Amino acid sequence: MKLTILATALTTALSLGLSGAAQASPLPDFPFISVSGEARLEVAPDKARIQFVIRHTAAKADAATQAVYKQGRDLMQFLAAQGVTEADIDAAQINKEALYKDYNDRTITGYETSQPITVTLNQLANYVAVMDYLFKQPHIFSIHGSFDSSQREQLELKLSQQAGADARRRADQLAGAQGVKISSVFAITEAGGWGQLAGDFGFSGGAVSFSTMRKPEMADSSANLVLPRHITLQKSVNVIYKIKP
Template identity: 85%
Template sequence: MKLTTLTTAVLLTFSGIAQASPLPDFPFITVTGEAKLDVAPDKARIQFVIRHTAAKADAATEAVYKQGRDLMQFLATQGVTEANIDAAQVNKEALYKDYNDRTITGYEASQPISVTLEQLGNYVAVMDYLFKQPQIFSIQGSFDSSQREQHELKLSEQAGADARRRANHLAAAQGVKISSVFAISETAGWGSLAGDFGFSGAAVSYGALRKSAEMADSSGNLVLPRHITLQKSVNVIYKIKP
């Protein structure tokens, strides 16, 4: 008899879990508040890969080493210190005749590099150098602000205020009032009301582009962004009352 009672209790417990709803059991509304800010970038990050192929492994690897040494010397002339240079380990891969014939025809050595420029004054010169190097590929530049953290704190406050304004307008349109905050999401979207919570992150988009003064004679196709757009969004669930 005791065993039967225990089994029944367990079944009832699991049944209750299965029937539980992820939705709040009170009247509520959800809103998304947003805030954006255009700021002039003052720093940049450049990522690229040093890559060389050769018939012999030592020749491919040595070419990558040499390009790396030349790069370090050039960056030093631009005021870039080693603390702002991140390099992954050199990787070596065999090259084959084709997919079916695995005869080795050569070797490829590569090394991913990331360079942070604390000042944008030398961005054009660095990019121009990288583009002209025959053994440097996959060059990508991104811009940022050294004041990002301060800007994002202000944007978070503004997004929260925008969410409350939207909630008040929505509630008033239905003849009710918002009561208190039940949950705040910092993700890009709820996904579902039982989803994770979190900020959408500082979304960055590029504004109109302009040429810098030092590009007048060369590097005419290199451009700097006039601004980057920092963005925050916050999702809020408000309890409502009649």
């Protein structure tokens, strides 16, 4: 009797465990094919974003702050001359930090004032002049430029459609090779991968890479600055298709 009860309890526990595992499985409970589709497009950039930090260190807080103020005023005058409006300039709050002698000795030896700035250039013709100015300023650091297309939204919509068509083509080929047919779409995502197929089926941004660089046609030292001939917009989608015999 005890043996029978033990065997029954063990069978019930295994049954419940298998049932729970089945319920926890992220895989669809029907035949399916999972494929990826890709699409790329090379476009000439027509806008740029430049990020940098105005920063100055001085023995007194007012000296450090005044230097950042002055550099900011000079910068605004220069950008205005380049046709950059205030709407294209995003300035964060000015930050002040005390400088200490060392980690253990908290005696203040000076102050550092900084302000992060982001400038959007809607005309690449001004890119070289702006970058050249920034590199030559004594209180501007951490300069980084990136390029983009004003038509990104429209182009990425087309790329998403092309990537979807590529996924369908691959699914049809794969299904045909196995003697089955595509039934309908179960899920689609632009994420990098399915993981365990349990993630949300949302959308993410496309990748951007840079191609061969070109030098602007300028005779002075700023000709060492370069612009990309094109940027590569890319979209990839992952699709789960239901299949039928």
